[in-house]
Structures are given as C-alpha cells and as structure tokens.
Amino acid sequence: MAFHYDVLVIGGGHAGCEAATASARMGARTCLVTMDMNKIAQMSCNPAVGGIAKGQIVREIDALGGEMGRVTDATAIQFRMLNRSKGPAVWSPRAQCDRGKFIWKWRETLDETANLDIWQDQAEELLVEQGAAVGVRTIWGAEFRARSIVITAGTFLNGLMHIGRRMVPGGRIAEPAVAHFTESITRHGIRSARMKTGTPVRIDKRSVHFEDLTIQVGEDDYHQFSYLGEPRKLRQLPCWECYTNEEVHQVLRKGLPESPLYNGQIRSIGPRYCPSIETKLVTFPDRNQHLLFLEPEGETTNEMYLNGFSSSLPMDVQLEALRKIPALRDVKTYRPGYAIEYDFFDPTQLSHSLESKVIKGLFFAGQVNGTTGYEEAAGQGLVAGVNAALSASEAGADTAAAKQLVLARDEAYIGVLIDDLVTKGVDEPYRMFTSRAEYRILLRQDDADARLTEKAYHLGLASSERMAWWKQKKQAIEEIEQFCNMHSVKPAVVNPTLEQLGTAPLRGSAKIADLMGRPQLNFQILSQLVPELKAALDAPQNRKEEIAEAAEIRMKYKGYIEREKMVAEKMHRLEGIRIKGHFDYDSLQSLSTEARQKLNAINPETLAQASRIPGVSPSDINVLLVLMGR
Numbered sequence: 208m209a210f211h212y213d214v215l216v217i218g219g220g221h222a223g224c225e226a227a228t229a230s231a232r233m234g235a236r237t238c239l240v241t242m243d244m245n246k247i248a249q250m251s252c253n254p255a256v257g258g259i260a261k262g263q264i265v266r267e268i269d270a271l272g273g274e275m276g277r278v279t280d281a282t283a284i285q286f287r288m289l290n291r292s293k294g295p296a297v298w299s300p301r302a303q304c305d306r307g308k309f310i311w312k313w314r315e316t317l318d319e320t321a322n323l324d325i326w327q328d329q330a331e332e333l334l335v336e337q338g339a340a341v342g343v344r345t346i347w348g349a350e351f352r353a354r355s356i357v358i359t360a361g362t363f364l365n366g367l368m369h370i371g372r373r374m375v376p377g378g379r380i381a382e383p384a385v386a387h388f389t390e391s392i393t394r395h396g397i398r399s400a401r402m403k404t405g406t407p408v409r410i411d412k413r414s415v416h417f418e419d420l421t422i423q424v425g426e427d428d429y430h431q432f433s434y435l436g437e438p439r440k441l442r443q444l445p446c447w448e449c450y451t452n453e454e455v456h457q458v459l460r461k462g463l464p465e466s467p468l469y470n471g472q473i474r475s476i477g478p479r480y481c482p483s484i485e486t487k488l489v490t491f492p493d494r495n496q497h498l499l500f501l502e503p504e505g506e507t508t509n510e511m512y513l514n515g516f517s518s519s520l521p522m523d524v525q526l527e528a529l530r531k532i533p534a535l536r537d538v539k540t541y542r543p544g545y546a547i548e549y550d551f552f553d554p555t556q557l558s559h560s561l562e563s564k565v566i567k568g569l570f571f572a573g574q575v576n577g578t579t580g581y582e583e584a585a586g587q588g589l590v591a592g593v594n595a596a597l598s599a600s601e602a603g604a605d606t607a608a609a610k611q612l613v614l615a616r617d618e619a620y621i622g623v624l625i626d627d628l629v630t631k632g633v634d635e636p637y638r639m640f641t642s643r644a645e646y647r648i649l650l651r652q653d654d655a656d657a658r659l660t661e662k663a664y665h666l667g668l669a670s671s672e673r674m675a676w677w678k679q680k681k682q683a684i685e686e687i688e689q690f691c692n693m694h695s696v697k698p699a700v701v702n703p704t705l706e707q708l709g710t711a712p713l714r715g716s717a718k719i720a721d722l723m724g725r726p727q728l729n730f731q732i733l734s735q736l737v738p739e740l741k742a743a744l745d746a747p748q749n750r751k752e753e754i755a756e757a758a759e760i761r762m763k764y765k766g767y768i769e770r771e772k773m774v775a776e777k778m779h780r781l782e783g784i785r786i787k788g789h790f791d792y793d794s795l796q797s798l799s800t801e802a803r804q805k806l807n808a809i810n811p812e813t814l815a816q817a818s819r820i821p822g823v824s825p826s827d828i829n830v831l832l833v834l835m836g837r
Contacts, residue, residue, distance in 0.1 A: 218359035222573030222588030229592035276432035285425035354599035371521030462524030519546035577633035781815035
C-alpha cells in the first residue's frame with residue numbers, strides 16, 4: 208500500500224512536531240510518521256523548556272510562527288527569567304512543564320493543523336531514486352511517497368541503553384530502537400557516527416524530606432515564551448536544591464569500575480556541558496559537593512526529576528548513593544538513570560536549509576544532526592519543515608531555493624546553531640550558549656519578533672494574527688521612544704532622586720531618552736517622577752509591560768546595538784561573495800594544506816562561511832579574496 212504526500216516527517220519528537228506543523232502551515236500536504244502517538248513531543252529528560260540561550264531559541268521559534276512557546280506557556284508549572292543580574296543580551300526564559308500535559312497539548316496542536324496527517328509506524332527503509340529521496344517504507348510494509356522527506360529520529364537509530372554492565376536496545380526507556388534505518392541512509396554516501404547522552408533517576412516525592420531542602424520558587428510576572436500566548440494557567444510549583452556530599456562520592460567511586468563510561472562499554476562521546484555524576488567525580492576530584500535540583504514532573508504527579516544526577520551506574524549503586532543525601536535518606540525511585548548511545552549523521556553534509564548535499568529532497572533536523580536539547584531540535588525542525596515544503600512546492604526547485612528560510616548569524620540563535628553545524632561539524636553533542644553568538648546583543652529574548660516575524664509572514668509561516676499584533680507592538684514601542692526623545696525633564700524634578708541613587712545631578716533640562724542611558728535609572732523610577740511618562744507607558748491596551756521593557760532596552764543599549772549592527776553589516780559583505788563552484792581548492796597551492804582539505808570537505812557557499820571553518824586562516828581568506836578579485 209502506498210500513500211502520497213508533499214512532505215514526509217519521520218519522528219514525532221520536538222524537531223518532528225515543529226517540522227510537520229511548519230510544513231503543513233506552508234500549504235504542503237504533510238504526514239508525520241511516529242512510533243507512538245501517545246508520546247508525541249516526549250520530554251525524554253527534564254520536563255523543562257528554555258534556559259541559557261535555549262530560551263532565546265524558543266522565543267525565535269514562536270516569532271517565526273512555531274508552536275513550542277505556546278505549548279510551553281500552556282503547560283508551565285514554574286517560570287523563571289535566568290541571568291537577571293546581567294545585561295538583557297543574556298536574559299533567558301526557562302519553564303518547568305507538566306510532562307503529560309505538554310504531550311497532549313502538542314497532540315491537540317497537531318490534530319488541529321490543516322494539511323497534516325499522522326501515521327503510527329516505524330520507518331525501516333529510505334527510498335532513493337536517481338539521487339533523490341522519494342519515500343520511506345515502514346516495518347509494517349506501508350510505503351509513503353513524498354517530494355521532500357525530513358528525518359527527525361532523535362536517539363532511536365540503533366539506540367542502545369546502558370545501566371551498569373546491562374545493555375538493552377532502545378531509543379528511550381521502555382521504547383524500541385530503530386534497527387535498520389541508518390544503514391538505508393548511509394549506503395548512499397551519508398556519513399554517520401555514534402553519540403551518547405544520559406538521564407537521571409526519577410524520584411517519588413512522598414519519600415523526600417523536604418525540610419532538608421532549600422526551596423526555589425518561580426516568578427509570576429508578565430514574562431512568558433509566546434508573543435501571542437495566554438498567561439500561565441496551571442498551578443505554579445517550586446523546585447528544590449540540595450547537594451551531594453563526601454559519603455555520596457565514596458559510594459559512587461566504589462561503583463566506577465561498573466560504570467559503562469569507564470569500563471570500556473561506551474566508546475562514543477557524551478555532552479561535555481551536561482556531564483553524568485560519575486564524570487563530575489572524575490573530572491573534579493577535589494570537589495566535595497555538587498549542586499542538585501529536585502524538580503516536579505507535573506502539576507499532580509508524585510514523580511520528580513533529580514537534575515544534576517545523570518548516571519548509568521548500576522541501580523544498586525545509584526540508590527545507595529542517593530540515600531547518603533539527608534533529604535533522600537528514605538528515597539523511593541520510579542526508575543534509575545541510564546545512558547543511551549545512538550546514531551547521528553555528519554551535519555557538514557548539509558546545506559544551511561538543512562537539505563542533504565548528497566541526497567536531493569532529504570532534510571535532517573534535531574539530534575540526528577549531532578545536537579542535544581529540545582530547543583535546538585525544535586529550531587532545526589521548523590527550518591527543515593519550511594524548506595522541505597518549499598522544495599516540494601509545485602513552483603519548482605528554483606523558486607524554492609530563492610525563498611529558502613536561511614537565518615543569518617545576526618538574525619537568530621537558530622542561524623548560529625545551523626551555521627555552526629554545517630560549517631564546523633560536531634565532535635560532541637552540540638548545545639547552544641549565548642557565548643556562541645558574536646552578535647548576542649542583537650539576539651535578545653525580548654526582540655525575536657522584531658527580527659523574525661515579518662520574514663515568517665512573507666514566507667507564509669506566521670499568521671496574519673501574529674503579524675497584526677507585531678505591527679501594533681512595533682508602533683507602541685516607537686511611540687514610547689518618540690515621547691522620550693521629545694519630552695524634557697527639569698533638574699528640580701529628578702535631581703533629588705539622582706543624588707539619592709549616586710549619579711550626577713542635572714545642570715539643565717534633559718530628554719528622558721538621555722536620562723535612560725544612565726545605568727541607575729529605568730522606566731519604573733522615572734515614571735514615578737514624570738506622570739506624563741507613566742501615561743505613555745500605560746497607553747498600550749495589550750501587554751503593556753512587555754512593550755515597555757522592549758522600549759527601555761532599545762533606548763538604554765542604543766549605542767551598543769548600533770555598534771553591533773555595524774559589525775554585522777561588515778560581515779554581510781563577505782556573505783555576499785559566493786565562492787561555491789568557483790575554485791578547485793586542490794590546485795590552489797597558496798592555501799595551507801589544512802585549508803584545502805577543509806574547504807574541499809565543507810564546500811562553503813560564501814566567503815563568510817569559509818572564514819568560520821576551523822583550520823581556514825585569515826591569510827587563506829585573503830588569498831580567496833584576491834583570486835575572486837581577478
């Protein structure tokens with residue numbers, strides 16, 4: 208039996224859900240193939256969304272018309288804005304979610320999406336004809352034909368789980384691995400390798416002595432993930448902090464010979480920035496304690512997640528170590544932590560649209576590209592889904608290529624993520640940080656809609672409702688800025704407050720916009736002194752706090768923002784110099800040997816991309832510039 212679609216998405220995780228909804232919203236007849244419809248967008252590890260740089264990605268997904276932000280807001284049980292003590296360039300939203308409600312909210316979203324079908328099955332064979340992906344055959348013999356195919360298989364490809372010396376095939380605890388799909392892809396010249404990740408023990412909260420823990424409450428202000436979402440509705444719950452101790456470490460050290468990470472059982476590379484508890488002990492032998500967070504898994508469930516205690520040690524070692532923590536002395540667990548190895552594909556064989564350079568019409572997104580994290584996966588999924596829909600359109604490949612969704616490094620963290628993957632490749636699971644973005648003051652969490660919503664609307668991705676709201680918000684921000692640029696304040700009004708705050712008093716009248724440049728001042732302080740400013744800030748009828756924050760950040764950091772834009776513009780000149788197909792790198796003896804090898808392997812589209820390849824030096828770029836000039 209054969210089914211025919213424009214776009215086929217393999218895998219119902221965070222990348223797959225965003226890819227499928229984006230493709231369908233673009234007008235492509237789309238089918239999502241998933242192994243279990245009851246575990247759509249399963250949060251395999253921590254049921255949390257966002258965090259440092261990851262929160263910015265979710266805001267970008269939302270600004271582009273994606274769904275992760277809205278689903279998160281609807282199912283959040285704790286929200287916090289991280290990095291408040293630093294500048295707004297690195298403020299990062301994070302939410303703990305109800306795991307079960309998150310799945311069903313996503314399922315509801317998929318069910319309500321036009322042009323989208325769901326099929327519960329397991330992909331077994333990629334069908335390729337004349338160098339192009341044309342379909343997939345499943346383990347039950349169903350055949351799906353499509354113009355574009357998006358692979359978002361997560362950790363399921365030849366997945367192998369480890370607890371102590373026991374190994375069980377699986378893509379997730381109690382879920383089967385996908386055994387043959389990788390081989391059906393690699394036989395066509397696509398390179399694959401192995402990675403490893405892990406997850407902690409799950410704890411029954413009824414066995415926890417909360418009196419021995421430190422409470423960590425969330426925030427309940429106007430901040431949220433979606434620019435269109437409704438305020439949080441679920442009961443907000445605290446998280447809790449505790450520490451390991453030397454007794455815990457003694458038990459863990461005793462179990463190290465049985466650890467798959469250190470007995471030679473696991474050979475693949477794990478995430479350096481989210482190490483297991485046994486890796487922490489080996490890497491930091493002088494530390495006598497490590498911070499742990501006990502976090503709720505849902506609004507009503509007793510299940511809790513012990514963040515910071517990822518492990519693949521034997522079950523008895525994990526349990527004995529946990530019971531050396533005072534708050535967990537009587538702990539009961541639902542399941543132990545475990546490690547999992549899985550296949551991924553070399554992302555340098557992808558273009559920036561996430562289409563394979565080897566097989567036409569085949570797109571990859573998520574952990575199969577060597578990344579880790581729900582947010583990184585979802586961002587890739589959205590980009591792959593849009594470009595797969597464009598590639599499958601009746602307008603033809605040329606039109607699709609002209610309209611591709613390719614985000615620059617100064618446009619979005621998603622752009623940084625994809626450029627890093629396809630240009631540099633990965634030797635460990637890739638995780639996004641604000642430090643990876645050279646233009647992070649342009650990529651703030653507050654302005655993702657300003658950067659991306661109009662682009663998404665013109666692609667047909669963002670709705671007219673979203674575009675209308677952005678126009679209203681943009682106008683409201685500009686009106687506040689205009690008021691502050693026009694309205695002067697006399698010294699008598701503000702000098703007592705300025706002196707109290709330890710900043711120089713005014714000698715004459717000053718514009719509010721100029722006063723906002725002082726680090727000691729903000730809208731909250733000035734609006735108490737200037738009634739007209741308070742009226743201007745209260746004028747927007749919808750989400751006035753969000754609008755005021757956006758205006759304040761733009762005014763307070765105006766100089767930094769403009770300077771970074773100038774730097775980005777200079778780099779755009781190199782982005783405009785296309786070099787793909789212009790050079791036989793092997794014949795250019797003026798390039799270093801390493802540069803020739805790397806340029807051949809990556810085959811960059813532009814000179815700017817070439818400049819970001821590790822091993823290609825500034826002098827190599829100058830050689831290419833001279834040759835392009837000739």
